[in-house]
Amino acid sequence: MFSDMHPSIARVALPVPLDKQFDYLIPAHCQPVIGGRVSVPFGRQTLIGIVTELGHNSEMSPDVLKPIRSVLDERPVWSASLFRLFTWCSQYYQYPLGDTLSNALPAALRKGKAADFATLREWCLTSAGRDKLMQGLGRAVQQAKVLRLLENGTQSHQTLLDEDISRQVLNTLEEKGWIEAIDRKPDCQPWPELLEDEDEKPQLNMEQSVAIATINSQHEFGCYLLEGVTGSGKTEVYLNLIAPMLKQGKQALVLVPEIGLTPQTIQRFRSRFMVPVVVMHSGLNETERLNAWLSARDGHAGVIIGTRSALFTPFADLGIIIVDEEHDASYKQQDSLRYHARDVAVMRASYEQIPIVLGSATPALETLQNALSGKYHHLTLTQRAGDAVPTTNRVLDIKGLYLEGGLSAPLIAEMRKHLQAGNQVLLFLNRRGYAPVLMCHECGWVAHCQRCDARYTYHQITQELRCHHCGSQRPVFPQCHDCGSTQMATVGVGTEQLETQLAQIFPQYRTIRIDRDSTRKKGTLESALNAVHRGEYHILIGTQMLAKGHHFPRVTLVGLLDVDSALYSHDFRASERLAQLFIQVAGRAGRASQPGEVVLQTHHPEHSLLQALLKKDYRHFAMSALHERKLALLPPFSYLTLFKAESNQAELGEDFLRQVKQTLEIHPLFDHATCSVLGPSPAPMAKRAGKYRWQLLMQTMSRPIMQKLLMSAKPVIQRLPLAGKVRWSLDVEPHDLS
Numbered sequence: 001m002f003s004d005m006h007p008s009i010a011r012v013a014l015p016v017p018l019d020k021q022f023d024y025l026i027p028a029h030c031q032p033v034i035g036g037r038v039s040v041p042f043g044r045q046t047l048i049g050i051v052t053e054l055g056h057n058s059e060m061s062p063d064v065l066k067p068i069r070s071v072l073d074e075r076p077v078w079s080a081s082l083f084r085l086f087t088w089c090s091q092y093y094q095y096p097l098g099d100t101l102s103n104a105l106p107a108a109l110r111k112g113k114a115a116d117f118a119t120l121r122e123w124c125l126t127s128a129g130r131d132k133l134m135q136g137l138g139r140a141v142q143q144a145k146v147l148r149l150l151e152n153g154t155q156s157h158q159t160l161l162d163e164d165i166s167r168q169v170l171n172t173l174e175e176k177g178w179i180e181a182i183d184r185k186p187d188c189q190p191w192p193e194l195l196e197d198e199d200e201k202p203q204l205n206m207e208q209s210v211a212i213a214t215i216n217s218q219h220e221f222g223c224y225l226l227e228g229v230t231g232s233g234k235t236e237v238y239l240n241l242i243a244p245m246l247k248q249g250k251q252a253l254v255l256v257p258e259i260g261l262t263p264q265t266i267q268r269f270r271s272r273f274m275v276p277v278v279v280m281h282s283g284l285n286e287t288e289r290l291n292a293w294l295s296a297r298d299g300h301a302g303v304i305i306g307t308r309s310a311l312f313t314p315f316a317d318l319g320i321i322i323v324d325e326e327h328d329a330s331y332k333q334q335d336s337l338r339y340h341a342r343d344v345a346v347m348r349a350s351y352e353q354i355p356i357v358l359g360s361a362t363p364a365l366e367t368l369q370n371a372l373s374g375k376y377h378h379l380t381l382t383q384r385a386g387d388a389v390p391t392t393n394r395v396l397d398i399k400g401l402y403l404e405g406g407l408s409a410p411l412i413a414e415m416r417k418h419l420q421a422g423n424q425v426l427l428f429l430n431r432r433g434y435a436p437v438l439m440c441h442e443c444g445w446v447a448h449c450q451r452c453d454a455r456y457t458y459h460q461i462t463q464e465l466r467c468h469h470c471g472s473q474r475p476v477f478p479q480c481h482d483c484g485s486t487q488m489a490t491v492g493v494g495t496e497q498l499e500t501q502l503a504q505i506f507p508q509y510r511t512i513r514i515d516r517d518s519t520r521k522k523g524t525l526e527s528a529l530n531a532v533h534r535g536e537y538h539i540l541i542g543t544q545m546l547a548k549g550h551h552f553p554r555v556t557l558v559g560l561l562d563v564d565s566a567l568y569s570h571d572f573r574a575s576e577r578l579a580q581l582f583i584q585v586a587g588r589a590g591r592a593s594q595p596g597e598v599v600l601q602t603h604h605p606e607h608s609l610l611q612a613l614l615k616k617d618y619r620h621f622a623m624s625a626l627h628e629r630k631l632a633l634l635p636p637f638s639y640l641t642l643f644k645a646e647s648n649q650a651e652l653g654e655d656f657l658r659q660v661k662q663t664l665e666i667h668p669l670f671d672h673a674t675c676s677v678l679g680p681s682p683a684p685m686a687k688r689a690g691k692y693r694w695q696l697l698m699q700t701m702s703r704p705i706m707q708k709l710l711m712s713a714k715p716v717i718q719r720l721p722l723a724g725k726v727r728w729s730l731d732v733e734p735h736d737l738s
Helices: 080-092 097-103 127-135 141-149 157-162 167-175 206-216 234-247 259-272 286-297 308-312 341-352 365-372 409-420 495-505 524-533 574-586 608-615 618-632 650-665 703-718
Strands: 009-013 022-025 037-042 045-055 120-125 179-184 222-228 251-255 277-280 303-306 318-324 355-360 377-381 392-397 424-428 437-440 457-459 464-466 473-475 488-491 511-514 539-542 555-560 597-602 639-647 675-688 691-700 727-732
Touching (some): 009 037, 022 037, 045 097, 080 341, 120 127, 120 157, 157 167, 167 179, 206 234, 206 377, 222 234, 222 365, 234 251, 234 259, 234 318, 251 308, 251 341, 259 303, 277 286, 303 308, 318 341, 341 355, 365 377, 392 608, 409 424, 409 555, 409 597, 495 511, 495 539, 511 524, 574 597, 608 618, 639 650, 639 675, 650 675, 650 691, 650 703, 691 703, 703 727
Parallel strands (some): 251 318, 277 303, 392 597, 424 539, 511 539, 555 597
Antiparallel strands (some): 009 045, 037 045, 639 727
């Protein structure tokens, strides 16, 4: 153990894929701090690491130790409790500590930039520019666009770039004296005395009041499952929980599953609270991300709303954590540090000794089991807020029916009825592109991705074929690769084709498509949602981006076009995901005073899962599913670890995982009565991005045994003969078995 007096050696965690830390000499001019960043030599590189210990002793001879090059922080980057959380994450998810700490830092800090607010460049209109705008700029369309954007006030440099304005145009306008740049740091004002807009507060019902009072009475750690039907006012409960925290000078962290849910949520919070509400998600650039991170750490931001990674943000005084849509699969990181944000959020709340609220209309079965067993407090909201009434759900049997762009005649008739009444219709189709298959009409040849065991998706707008698994793209094949025929046909329906078909069926009604392809540009999703709320569009087409969290008061009909593939899946979680998806999508209908209707097209109307969802509710499905999981000894009644291996040669991955299996089964902690190893077997997609993929599944009945077994066996696995010849990983409590 290191001594703390006048340390001469620093132990540093570096962002390298090794389960070890490295010792460095401390030069006389350097004064590193535990938890602070340092710049150090590592081979031929210079890396940014985190100091974990200071002292005098090292297992290495001082003669071979290299000195620290520079100290980047005068104080720890994170608090002691947050650093403890990262250490737990590293151990629990079996990921190197150095990489874990690096992943938790904003990109700017990972690159060695100062942990200080970055200067932001803004542009404003000069008086000469205002005069020129009045005179007109003729054919200088881009220059005119900039002047119009600046007419009502300053705009950030990044905002103008996001509007497809080039730097050259900005430089030209600056040289002409029509615009000028202002470089400033963000204003960090103290919180106002009036923290909440009382006029924005709606009347609470009894269930909401009880939930708020119960959670507000908790001044230490407590985990609450807030199970509320869609439209029951969970967000209003969140707002009422955060208000007293702000009045005490504390901050709040609100996690949402994905960036698509943030625009409406942010607006709701900002209109309610007078304190700074800061957003953190993958759409921010490095400077914006760093400034948001510092605003939380230094106590300037009252509320942080963010996606998964916002969980690792330091706070001056965090008072409550809220995880909205806690069941959502996007909370599980699928690469690098494969953590589940919901579970890590519970651990953070425990370390910080603060309450945490997990909100959902369709709780994950693991969360529901924790609530039923008494581990979590269980609160329910059964009434829809305001005048909203429950939806009418029905299944539409489409066997033998002709489909126009995926739409049956009965559904088209139902849509016409709702549209003629002046309402909006939402159609859910979780398949991007024009068609999922391009096939030869003569011989049946199908266009496959050469790098994956997957078919190309045809995108008509860009006239290209894309693989949605590896990202490869190529022009559309003009003829069949087998028989040479030019009779190429599309099979299946994607959102692009549905949009085209609707323009022909309902030419008098405007349609908008909201999916990952149509909302790639920054700000496009927010603009689209605002246009929907203004009533500019009558028919909404969307993938899962539209399925949850959004409030569309004028939508009275929701149609689910194709969910049959989820009824027969290799993944034991498929039925749970389909049930959650159905409830979430159905919840977009009838959120105001008008009754809503949900129509589900299927070839299997008799399926027990569909019948249970239509005639019962999610709770009935969940209890039945938990009973089945218990009989089958599946999570949450057992614990899984997924080993994956991929290589250029098919047999290498299989051989390596056989060695892993043998290593596990001969381990002293491996009890054949309570532990088992399944595989190795090819992954459901056996080839992706040119790599052959294999997997191995370990199942244990005890979480502590799983952890001890992994911690002890992993060093042995790393030394296996084939470990260096394949790319392998392990996923603790996986959610995606593909």
